[in-house]
Each structure stands twice: as structure tokens, then as C-alpha cells.
Amino acid sequence: MLTRQQLIDNYLQACEIELQAFKPGNVSIYSAAHDMTVEDFRVSAKVSAEPITNPEYCLGEKIYYAVKATREAVACNTNLGIILLCAPLLQAAEELAAGVSLRDALQKLLENTTLKDADWVFKAISLAAPGGLGESSEHDVQQQATVTLTEAMAVAADKDRIALQYTTIFKDVFDLGILRYNRAFVLSGDCGWAALAVFAAILAQYPDSHIERKYGERYSEWIKAEMAVLDRALQTACEPKQLLPIVNDLDKAFKAQRINPGTTADITVATVLVVLLEQSISQEMAGRL
Secondary structure, eight states, rough: OOOOOHHHHHHHHHHHHHHHHTTTTBBBBTOTTTTOOOOOHHHHHHHHHHHOOOOOSSHHHHHHHHHHHHHHHSSSSHHHHHHHHHHHHHHHHTTTOTTTOOOHHHHHHHHTOOHHHHHHHHHHHHOOOSSSGOOOSSSSSSSSOSSOHHHHHHEEEETOHHHHHHHTHHHHIIIIIIHHHHHHHHHHOHHHHHHHHHHHHHHHHHHHHHHHHHHTTHHHHHHHHHHHHHHHHHHHHSSGGGGGGHHHHHHHHHHHTTTOOOHHHHHHHHHHHHHHHHHHHHHHHHHHH
């Protein structure tokens, strides 16, 4: 449905919009964090854009080579979660048939992942060395895969919210994230604030699996309560910049404890990507009428 260049443009734009969002505890144009900078993420997006959209690769290869390109460029794990989420979305958009929704195309894709996909993704996880998804005793990423990629994600889903998206057809994105993004964009007219609304809404409802792998549930209720306040404020703020002092204080509080809601940030990128892809698909369809 969409050309490769359109896919690349949407992917790069989604990654940039997420960086424009002042996400407490996370890297953004407002604040670096965790030994990573905005430029690290921009370089990561740029170098991963070609492999993640390469039509000659299977899904697993797209993920592996995107991670490999990132690792070679910035020598750290900036975007494994982003790649894991965006690769199937981009492929679903590429393969989209007329009259089929992006989510239905995504469901078909995820229902038909292979052992080969899992093998390549296991290699990608080992290369990125994130600590988390590969720690299952049932399917060790250091070994050859014995299940499909989606089946492997199902095993990890109870402790990794990115893996969970594979088993729920990206429920967080389609059932929550997009609604919050569109509402916030109508109110503010600003993509960065709309992305922050997604981040806040998800974190107000669900614990961040990256944080819980590192700290257990020590901070979960505190983070949920703080982000619920921000979520409510964002839903009514016509001038979101008025909330900058609140967001800044939260950012400082989170970073003082080395709290990084990285999984939620990755899901935010995926949400923005879906919004952009659906806009591009609608424009393509309108152009054909």
C-alpha cells in the first residue's frame, strides 16, 4: 500500500516526535538521561530506517539488522523496543490490501510469524543485551528458537509489555494510545504534547516493565499516582506549556531515582507511527478515488 520511502519517512517522523515529548524520566529534547542523548536516538533512527523497511528481509531479519546498524552507530541499546514494535507495523502497512485495516493486517502478520523470525530476533536481543526479554528459562535467546516469534513473545508477555503487544495485536496502541494522541493533538495542535499524552496515559494505567525488571514494584504505585495526575491535566489543558513546571519536577524526581520508563516510551513511538501510517494510508486511498 505504501512505498518504502513513505514507510521510512513515517518511521523517522515517529521517532522524532517522541523525542519532542517531555517524558518524565526519559530522554527528550528537554533533557538527556541515563548516559544517552537525543542525538544518540536520532542517529539510531536514521541508521535503522533502511534495514527495518528492507522488503527483501523477513520480519526477524528486519529487526536484527536494524539493531545491528544501531549498535554499530551508537554502541548502546537505544531502540530495541522501538524496533520490535515498529517492524511489524511497517511490514503490515507495506503489505496492506485494499479494504483491510492496519490492525487486521498486523494481526495476520503476527499470526504467521516463523521460527526463522524468532531466530533472528533472538540474535537481535542478544546483540542489544537489554536485560529482560531474553531471561526466560523456557526460551533462551542464546539458543536456537524452537517456537515462532509470536509464541516466544507470549512466553515473555507477563514481564515485558513490548512482548505483550505481540499477543494482544498492540492493544495499548490501538485501544488507548491513539485515542489519547488524537485528543491531545486536537487540544494543543502540537505533536510532542500529543505524544506526552500517550506516555502519561499508558503509565497512569500500567507499570513500566523496564522499571519493574530493574526495581521490582518499589516505585510502581508512586509512578502510577504521579502520572495519573499528569494524565488528567493533559486531557483538559488547552495550553499544555502551562504544565511544563509539573513535568519538569516529575522529570527531576524520576531521574534522581534513575527511573526510566523506557518501555512506555517505546510504545509511545509505536502509537505515533500508527497515527502517521493511518494518515498516509488514508491519503493514498483518497488519491486513488
